[in-house]
Structure formats: C-alpha cells, structure tokens
Amino acid sequence: xxxxxxxxxxxxxxxxxxxxxxxxxxxxxxxxxxxxxxxxxxxxxxxxxxxxxxxxxxxxxxxxxxxxxxxxxxxxxxxxxxxxxxxxxxxxxxxxxxxxxxxxxxxxxxxxxxxxx
Amino acid sequence: xxxxxxxxxxxxxxxxxxxxxxxxxxxxxxxxxxxxxxxxxxxxxxxxxxxxxxxxxxxxxxxxxxxxxxxxxxxxxxxxxxxxxxxxxxxxxxxxxxxxxxxxxxxxxx
Numbered sequence: 001x002x003x004x005x006x007x008x009x010x011x012x013x014x015x016x017x018x019x020x021x022x023x024x025x026x027x028x029x030x031x032x033x034x035x036x037x038x039x040x041x042x043x044x045x046x047x048x049x050x051x052x053x054x055x056x057x058x059x060x061x062x063x064x065x066x067x068x069x070x071x072x073x074x075x076x077x078x079x080x081x082x083x084x085x086x087x088x089x090x091x092x093x094x095x096x097x098x099x100x101x102x103x104x105x106x107x108x109x110x111x112x113x114x115x116x117x
Numbered sequence: 118x119x120x121x122x123x124x125x126x127x128x129x130x131x132x133x134x135x136x137x138x139x140x141x142x143x144x145x146x147x148x149x150x151x152x153x154x155x156x157x158x159x160x161x162x163x164x165x166x167x168x169x170x171x172x173x174x175x176x177x178x179x180x181x182x183x184x185x186x187x188x189x190x191x192x193x194x195x196x197x198x199x200x201x202x203x204x205x206x207x208x209x210x211x212x213x214x215x216x217x218x219x220x221x222x223x224x225x226x227x
Contacts, residue, residue: 108159
C-alpha cells in the first residue's frame with residue numbers, strides 16, 4: 001500500500017516567494033497532521049485536520065502560513081511570503097481515528113526539505 | 118507544551134550491545150508510542166503501550182511503562198548497524214494529538 005506521499009521532496013526558493021507543500025494521506029485515514037522539524041525546536045505540530053476540517057491551528061507560526069484540505073486525499077501547506085527562518089523539514093502525517101480521538105499511531109511522509117535563501 | 122523528554126540525547130554503542138532509551142512525561146496519558154526516524158526520512162511507528170500496560174515486546178524491542186513515575190523505556194536488544202536512527206517517544210493524552218519529544222540519536226558502530 002502507498003504510504004503518505006509528500007511533494008516536492010526538496011524546495012529551494014528565494015525569500016518573499018510563495019511556497020506550496022503538498023500531501024496525499026493514506027487512503028481511509030481521517031486525520032491529517034502538518035509538522036515542522038528543526039534541530040533547535042524539534043518536531044512541532046502546526047495544524048491538524050479531522051475529516052477534512054481544521055481542528056487546531058494554534059501551532060501555525062504566523063499568518064504567512066495557511067493550510068487547506070479540500071478533500072480526504074489532498075492537503076496543502078502554503079507559506080506566503082516565505083522567509084529564511086522558515087527553512088526546515090516539513091512533514092505530513094495521517095492516521096485513522098474511529099472514535100474521533102487523536103491518539104492513534106501516525107504514518108509520516110518522508111517530508112519536504114525547504115530552504116529559503 | 119513539550120510532553121515527552123527523551124534521555125539520553127545521544128547514545129553510541131557497539132553492534133551486538135543493548136541500547137536503552139528513556140522517556141519522561143508530565144501529565145496523565147492514554148498511551149505512549151515510540152517512533153524511529155532514519156536520516157532523511159519520516160518517522161516510523163514502532164510500538165504503542167497503553168496506560169494500563171506495564172511491558173510490551175515486538176521483536177528485538179521491549180518497552181516498559183511506569184505511570185507512577187511517568188516514565189517509559191525502550192530497549193533494543195542485540196543492536197545492529199541498521200538500528201542507527203533517532204528514536205522519539207510520543208504521548209497521547211485526552212483527545213489531543215500526540216506530543217513528541219526531541220528524540221535520542223542512536224549510533225550503532227559495526
């Protein structure tokens with residue numbers, strides 16, 4: 001079975017440009033999570049969705065960040081305008097929560113390594 | 118807020134030795150999970166232990182949970198070079214998403 005698929009795997013762009021990261025969760029999973037990983041701050045939860053609805057976006061660092069999940073098989077994380085401090089590895093993860101809780105194991109994609117020059 | 122904290126931050130052992138990593142947390146949990154992350158890859162779920170369980174095994178992995186001390190340990194027996202990775206604990210509380218620690222970097226030297 002295909003796992004969580006993220007694209008692109010690497011992105012290098014100049015400061016001020018718009019960046020769009022994409023994620024295809026595992027089919028049948030009803031929760032989707034976006035994380036950012038840096039050496040300094042570790043793995044940070046940015047936002048998560050249940051049944052395509054954003055539940056908690058308190059981890060989104062600024063208004064420059066936005067995320068959407070238009071359907072059960074696709075999500076985007078957008079940064080506009082991008083800044084050098086946004087450089088990090090961004091992960092998408094999905095899981096299946098039959099009772100609507102968020103405690104189940106998560107399946108991660110291999111991430112997008114983002115570098116903002 | 119950070120829930121799980123792994124200890125040590127880094128660990129280097131010889132192939133064939135056992136590796137033990139610890140995780141401490143602050144509040145009550147529903148379950149605790151361990152993940153592995155190889156360089157350049159995403160996290161991979163290894164094992165889940167529920168709050169009413171004390172020990173769980175999966176292959177060469179052994180996980181213990183002590184809810185009175187709010188701590189867990191992950192033991193990898195007979196380590197191999199392929200076990201070289203970062204290992205994270207993640208705690209599940211209430212209806213909130215998992216909270217991950219900063220991980221232990223394990224190096225297994227052949």
